[in-house]
Amino acid sequence: MIPDDMRSHGGGLAARLSLAAAAVGFGQSAILALVPVAAARTGLDAGAIGGVAFLGAVAFLVCAPAWGHWGTGWRLRRLFGLLAGLMGLGHLLFGLALTLETLPAASLVLLAASRVAYGAGAAGVMPHAQAALVRTVPEAARPAALGRLGAGLSAGRILGSLVMAAAILGAAAPLAALAASPLLLLAAPDLAAGERRAGPAEERRRLRIGFPRGAAPLLAIGFGLTFGLGQIQIVLGLFLQARFGLGAAEAAGLAGATFALVAATMILTQLLVVPRLGRDLRRTLCLGLAGFALGAGLIAGAAAPWLAVLGASLAGTGIAVATPNYTAALVARVPEHAQAAAAGWLASMHVLGQGIGALCGGAAFGLAPALPFWTCAALGGALAIAAARLRPGAPGHQAA
Numbered sequence: 226m227i228p229d230d231m232r233s234h235g236g237g238l239a240a241r242l243s244l245a246a247a248a249v250g251f252g253q254s255a256i257l258a259l260v261p262v263a264a265a266r267t268g269l270d271a272g273a274i275g276g277v278a279f280l281g282a283v284a285f286l287v288c289a290p291a292w293g294h295w296g297t298g299w300r301l302r303r304l305f306g307l308l309a310g311l312m313g314l315g316h317l318l319f320g321l322a323l324t325l326e327t328l329p330a331a332s333l334v335l336l337a338a339s340r341v342a343y344g345a346g347a348a349g350v351m352p353h354a355q356a357a358l359v360r361t362v363p364e365a366a367r368p369a370a371l372g373r374l375g376a377g378l379s380a381g382r383i384l385g386s387l388v389m390a391a392a393i394l395g396a397a398a399p400l401a402a403l404a405a406s407p408l409l410l411l412a413a414p415d416l417a418a419g420e421r422r423a424g425p426a427e428e429r430r431r432l433r434i435g436f437p438r439g440a441a442p443l444l445a446i447g448f449g450l451t452f453g454l455g456q457i458q459i460v461l462g463l464f465l466q467a468r469f470g471l472g473a474a475e476a477a478g479l480a481g482a483t484f485a486l487v488a489a490t491m492i493l494t495q496l497l498v499v500p501r502l503g504r505d506l507r508r509t510l511c512l513g514l515a516g517f518a519l520g521a522g523l524i525a526g527a528a529a530p531w532l533a534v535l536g537a538s539l540a541g542t543g544i545a546v547a548t549p550n551y552t553a554a555l556v557a558r559v560p561e562h563a564q565a566a567a568a569g570w571l572a573s574m575h576v577l578g579q580g581i582g583a584l585c586g587g588a589a590f591g592l593a594p595a596l597p598f599w600t601c602a603a604l605g606g607a608l609a610i611a612a613a614r615l616r617p618g619a620p621g622h623q624a625a
Contacts, residue, residue, distance in 0.1 A: 238361055239370040241412050242354040243377025245305060248409040249347045250381025252312060255388065255403050256319065256343075266323040267332035277333070281340030285348045285576055290569035292349030301357055301416040308346045309407035315343025316404045323400075350410065351378070352568035357416055359556040359564055367557075368509065369500035371549035376495040379488050381406075440567050442615060443555035446510075447571050448578040449608050450517065450547060453601035455582025457521065457540065458484075460590040460597050461533075467594040469530050483534050487541035494545035502546065510550040510612045516543025518605025525598035536598075543605070554615075 264274060292308075318339035322332045351374070358370045388402050462480035465471055471479065502509045520540025527533040552571060559567045589596040 238414060239358060239373040241414055242357065243374050243380075244409040244412045245350050245354055246374050246377035247381030247384070248309075248312070248406045249350050250378040250383075251385035251388075251406045251409075252316065252343060252347060252381075252403065254382040254385035255399070255406075256340075259319075259399070259403075263319075263323060263336065266326055267336070268326070268329045269333060269336070273333060274336075277336045277340050280337050281344040282576060282580065284341045284344030286573045288345045288348035289352055289572040289576075290566055292352060292565070292569055294566045294569075301353065302411070302413050304349070304353060305410040305413045308349045309410040311342050311346025312407040312410075313404060315339045315341075315346065316400075316407070318342060320400045320404060346407070348569070348572065351572050352565045354413075355552060355556060355568040356565035359553065361416070364553075364557065365504045366500075367553040368502070368506065368549045371552050372495035372499035372545070375545070375548055376492045379492045379495075383485070383488055383492075440555050440558055440570070442611070443551045443558070444571060444574050446514075446547075446551050446608050446612060447555070448574040449604055450514070450544060450551075451575045451578030452582040452585070453517065453521065453604050454544060455579035456586030456589070456597040456601055457524070457537065458579070459583040459586045460594075461524075461537065463590060464524070464594050464598070465530060465533060468527065468533070471530075479530060479534075483537050486534065487537050490538050491541045491545040494542050495549065498542075499546060499549055506550050506554045507612060507615055510547055510554065510615075511609045513543045513545070513547025513550065514605050514609035514612055516540070516546060518602045518609060519543070521598045521601035521605060525595040525602060540601070551612075 263269070269277075316339070318335050322335035322339060325332045325335070354374055355371060358374065359367055362370045385403075385406075388399055461483065462476045465479050466473060466476035499509075502512070517540045520536045520538070520543055523536030523539060524533045525536075527536060552568070555571060556564045556567055585600075586597040589600060
């Protein structure tokens with residue numbers, strides 16, 4: 226049962242925006258699942274495909290805060306229509322690249338263009354969806370609404386992986402589903418712009434304003450949490466293999482099943498648990514961060530595979546609890562015209578945190594298999610202590 230306040234305050238809006246989030250998640254996981262197909266069709270090696278993925282990540286990092294600044298004067302459906310066009314163009318270019326089997330150079334150019342187009346479009350979806358919810362939904366219902374949005378993103382990622390599994394029967398149907406997925410953005414409500422469109426002089430002044438200092442602590446929490454997540458994702462399978470003497474195939478299978486379980490747990494947590502955790506953002510944020518720390522520590526000290534799976538599920542639950550709460554707190558700390566930009570910076574911090582976390586996790590694993598997880602446990606504990614010291618009220622919107 227969804228609480229009555231969630232039904233009456235933003236439940237329908239969150240459900241429609243979660244479809245847009247699902248389109249982003251679907252595209253992310255589908256492309257990852259199709260990497261072997263892309264490599265086989267184009268003849269490109271892992272290094273080239275990795276470089277293409279890096280270009281997409283850079284486009285996302287740059288465009289997420291940029292869309293937050295420049296899209297605030299648009300009606301939401303018009304903006305999402307533009308973003309859907311960019312995402313669809315990226316998917317079409319990706320499919321076209323797979324047809325040029327005898328022209329690897331052309332395939333590389335098309336794949337790079339596809340990732341840039343998709344990254345540029347996808348980068349604007351979550352910041353504006355989050356800002357629309359914060360603008361429209363009462364403060365007490367915001368974590369639940371943002372949790373539903375996060376659940377949509379996770380559900381899209383799962384669905385993308387499942388649909389792409391049909392590629393073993395032929396790539397045409399999965400590619401058609403991929404190309405059509407951005408149409409989900411058109412389900413967005415036709416909300417008015419968050420505030421009146423600024424004049425040219427005011428717009429130039431606004432773009433010169435530095436990031437509000439009040440958002441910095443919550444951006445740091447978002448970066449730290451995804452830094453830990455990136456470490457866990459990159460080394461969990463290797464850790465299971467080293468700790469429990471599993472073969473490579475067994476470790477990969479157990480890691481895959483664990484990630485699926487964690488994703489399902491996070492979705493259920495965001496849909497069923499977050500709306501019932503009350504209105505104290507700071508207390509709930511600390512609870513989520515502590516859960517992440519405890520889960521990571523349980524993995525590090527696991528004496529049996531099921532304990533590692535349990536620890537990963539607990540860590541995922543902590544992330545699912547913490548994320549909508551620090552997102553709601555962050556966006557509420559900035560003036561309305563900067564809310565989408567703040568959400569864009571947060572999206573960039575998430576991507577950056579996961580990427581750097583993956584690099585550091587691999588290096589730490591080389592020193593000791595359990596070190597990445599102990600690092601995550603310590604980081605989660607430190608973030609929980611820092612979150613407990615945050616002032617519950619929003620600071621005065623100072624600009625850096």
